[in-house]
Amino acid sequence: MKRLSNLILTLVMMICSTACGQNVSSKGDVVSPRAAATESDQLLQDIGEMLLVGFRGTTVGDNDHIVRDITEYHVGNIILFEYDAPTGTRHRNISSATQVKALCHDLQKYAKGHLLIGIDQEGGKVTRLRTQDGFPKTLSAQASAEAGEKSVVENALVVAQELKEAGINLNFAPCVDVNVNPSCPVIGKMGRSFSSDPDIVSRYARHWIEVQQKAGIISCIKHFPGHGSASGDTHAGLVDVTKTWQEIELKPYRELIESGSVEMVMVAHVINRQMGDELPASLSPSVVRGKLRNELGFKGVVVTDDLAMGAITKQYGMEEAIRMAIAAGCDMLCLSNNGSGSYDPELVPRAVNAIQQMVANGEISAEDIHAAAERIRALKKAHSIK
Numbered sequence: 001m002k003r004l005s006n007l008i009l010t011l012v013m014m015i016c017s018t019a020c021g022q023n024v025s026s027k028g029d030v031v032s033p034r035a036a037a038t039e040s041d042q043l044l045q046d047i048g049e050m051l052l053v054g055f056r057g058t059t060v061g062d063n064d065h066i067v068r069d070i071t072e073y074h075v076g077n078i079i080l081f082e083y084d085a086p087t088g089t090r091h092r093n094i095s096s097a098t099q100v101k102a103l104c105h106d107l108q109k110y111a112k113g114h115l116l117i118g119i120d121q122e123g124g125k126v127t128r129l130r131t132q133d134g135f136p137k138t139l140s141a142q143a144s145a146e147a148g149e150k151s152v153v154e155n156a157l158v159v160a161q162e163l164k165e166a167g168i169n170l171n172f173a174p175c176v177d178v179n180v181n182p183s184c185p186v187i188g189k190m191g192r193s194f195s196s197d198p199d200i201v202s203r204y205a206r207h208w209i210e211v212q213q214k215a216g217i218i219s220c221i222k223h224f225p226g227h228g229s230a231s232g233d234t235h236a237g238l239v240d241v242t243k244t245w246q247e248i249e250l251k252p253y254r255e256l257i258e259s260g261s262v263e264m265v266m267v268a269h270v271i272n273r274q275m276g277d278e279l280p281a282s283l284s285p286s287v288v289r290g291k292l293r294n295e296l297g298f299k300g301v302v303v304t305d306d307l308a309m310g311a312i313t314k315q316y317g318m319e320e321a322i323r324m325a326i327a328a329g330c331d332m333l334c335l336s337n338n339g340s341g342s343y344d345p346e347l348v349p350r351a352v353n354a355i356q357q358m359v360a361n362g363e364i365s366a367e368d369i370h371a372a373a374e375r376i377r378a379l380k381k382a383h384s385i386k
Contacts, residue, residue, distance in 0.1 A: 043366055046373035047355050048074025050326075052118065052303060053348055054081060054336035058095050060106050069348040070110045076376065077116040078107055079336055080168070082128045086343045097134050097166065104167030114386065116218070116376075118170035121159050125190045126173075135162055140191035141175055145204055152194070156208040160215035169385060170218045172266060174208040176201050176252040177228035181244065186233045193228055198251035205252060209261050218383060223268035223305060224253060224292060225281055234269040234311035238280070242273040250296075257298050263379055264301045265292065267330065269311035279328075280311055283321065288329035301375050303332035308339025318347075319354040326355070326364050331372035 053075050055066040069075045080100070084092035094100045104117050119128050124140020131137050136158050139147070144155040156174075163171055178201055179193035187193050194204040209219040226249030232239035256262045267288060269280040276286035282304040292298050304325050307313075312321050325333055337347050344350070358364045380386065 043356065043359065043369065044352070045074045046366075046369045047352050049076040049373035049376050050331060050333055050369065051075050051348065051351065052077040052079050052116075052332050052334045052336075054079045054338045056084060056092055056337075056343060058091060058093060058099055058103060060103065060110070065345040065348075066107075067110050070107070070115070073348050073352050075348060076111075076114060076380075077118065077170075077332060079118045079172075079334065080128060081336070081338050082130060082133070084343075085338045085340060091133075092338070094128060094130075095133055097129075097162075100129070100166045100168075108167070114380070116170045116380065116385065117168050118172055118220070119163070119168050120172045121163060121168075122173040122175060122192060123155055123159060124192070126192060129162055129166065141194045141204070142179075142191035145194040145200065149204070149207070152204045153207050153211060156211035157215075160212045160217050163212075163217050164215045169216065169383065170220065170264075171212060172220045172222060174205045174219065174221060175223070176205045176221045176256065177223060177226055178246075178249045178252065180226075180229035180246055180249065181231065184228060184230050186235070187228045187230070198248045202252040202255045205256060206259065206261060209256070213261075216383065218263055218379065220264035220266050220303060221253070221256060221262055222266035223270070224265050225250060225268070225270075225272055225275060225287060227268050227270055230270060234280075234305065235309050237310045237314055238271060239269070239311060240271040240273075242271065245270075245272050245274055250291075253292075254296055257296050262298065262300060263382075264303060264332075265298060266303050266305055267292070269305050269309055279324070280315075282307075282312075282330065283316075283324040283328050285328045293329060299375075301331045301379050302329065304330050304334050306334045306336045306339070308334075308336045308341070310340065313339060313341065318351070319358075322351060322354060323358055323363055326358075326368060326372070329368075331375050 060067055080093040082094040083090055108115055120126055121128055123138035129135035138159055139155045144151045175192045177187045177193050178198050179188050179196040182188035194201045212219045226245055229244035230239050230241050267282040269282050271280055275291055277284055281287040288302055307321050335347055337343055359366050
């Protein structure tokens, strides 16, 4: 009789709690709507912090979707491009020094100064701030290295100063790929590597990072675990470096991480079975958690290469790629909206909703998302980006 009374009392409490607008946990504990909302809000903010987003426009207005993405979905990071791949046209975000400075100012205004605004400004052929649009001429990594150490420093200074003047605080550079295969279509042939000697790569990359740091620019080294031996282009499709990759390609990463100068690492989409599995590195726990985090001891922010590249889109759906990247241990997800497919103004809401559902389904953990967001916040705090 006593057991029946207790059961009735529990049912009454649950009904009353529900009627009063309260939530009851699976354990029978009452959770206030405020606490539930706070937990949901925190997850939304953490997800937004993980997103590195591209958009179309040389200006922004109150009704543009990127403003919604920043203010409603808490997007914490923006990537700018000069070229719009879906349409094959120029001046996607950048047309002049005055224009891009105003654009960055307005983006930060909507984000209350919280954004990392990133760009690929390596110099040479990988240059978003072009001389044709009034920006200073810059050398490729290879050209500056061939001219000597002083040239590397001077070139890094030119890049750092133009980024600072524009209001850009993150540069996806330098490349620390070792030039193992000079015929690699996206590294060697484009002059993006300092050298075939990993010691030179390490030394010159450190110069670059130090110069950028002094100017207030965050460096992101790339493309882990090494793209310099590849024979293909991950923009177009899967590239397997298992048979060509060499251990020396890890040396610049190891030395730069040990020096404490590296704050962000970009992981490539190359497949490297020497690392333990057949997944693209950006989606591989063996590469990100195993090699980069555990073996090399990297504690900073890990960002994927662009998830709109062919190596990903031709093999995985957006949602699956996002799930795998988070599970692999990546902190920041590059959603450029600038791949070969169509442009999607609803990309951010779709990504956020997908991640929320993954958490609800237990496919990824809220703890992993929070840890990733906290690493990004710590990086921003270190550079007074709050």
